[in-house]
Amino acid sequence: MDIAGITGNIATVGYGLAAIGPGIGVGIVAGKTVEAMARQPELAGRLQTTMFLGIAFAELLGFIGVATFFIFQ
């Protein structure tokens, strides 16, 4: 790969792009959970479970981004 004199693997740029979405997603999930816990501290345990579920789904996209480098190598 050679764009404007930069050499290297385009997969690196691809992963950088793929990490944006899950990053925003995980941030929103965690931030909203903190908001909800501040409003209702007695529900903290159940909110945390739901938060980890949401994070697991959003984070999977980031990991698929990692995997594509190995798949299409």
Next chain:
Amino acid sequence: MPRSQERALHADTVTLAAGEGGEFHAPGIGEFLGLPELFFAGTPFAIDRIVMVRIIAIALMLLLFWLGLRRARRVPGRGQSIAELALDFVNVQIADQVLGEKHGKRFLPLLAAIFFGVFAMNITGIIPGANIAGTALIGMPLLLGLVAYVVFIYAGIKEHGAGGFFRGQLFPSGVPWPIYIILTPVEFINIFIVRPLSLALRLLLNMMVGHLLLVLCFSATHFFLFSADGFFKLFSIGTLAGGFIFTLFEMLVAVLQAYIFTLLTAVYIQQSVSHEH
């Protein structure tokens, strides 16, 4: 072999070794695939380093539980209370909270087995001497994903009967019928293909990426300290500190991934047995 040829070969190996020491090689997929086979080499049951780590991790986990719970008393001793604390976490945080009282009790042994099995194989990633997670190759996560797959289908069929289960999952009630043309294929792909695969891939890639990060940090430290010259040697302090921080981070990830895997298995079982669907 003639002596000159032998010498040429020897010279080649030396330059190769020097090249490996002098330049920086980023870690890749070779960390996991094509490892030397230690026992039963050449047979389908060949055991390489990762498989050996898996066997040892599971054996140790079983041994610890046996030691803790072999003489279970009403007033628990030290070992028993630690084992009970760990089992109680799965019982309260996962089984009861997601599945409820009745189903939680039924599926607790399976969920506990998945949680502690995954945890034992994850934590080897940061134990010195093992240094690789047993779940960092696709085989083990795929098997665990398959177990979850079979169990949530079994639970659904047992609860609603085969027809009721598939109708409930593929044709959710409360939508006008033309929607099924779009909804049913999407639900089918989501439930019967994406669910087990995403379980397996999430665990595999978390552990794989964690290992690669650790290798990257420590091999960069080695490179900066021994091969780089002058001022660049100072970078080794930063990369070494990074390695330690990522080791702590991996400890968190090992627990978290075991928790998430078990939690998602419980959620899938819950969605199979619930009445709304």
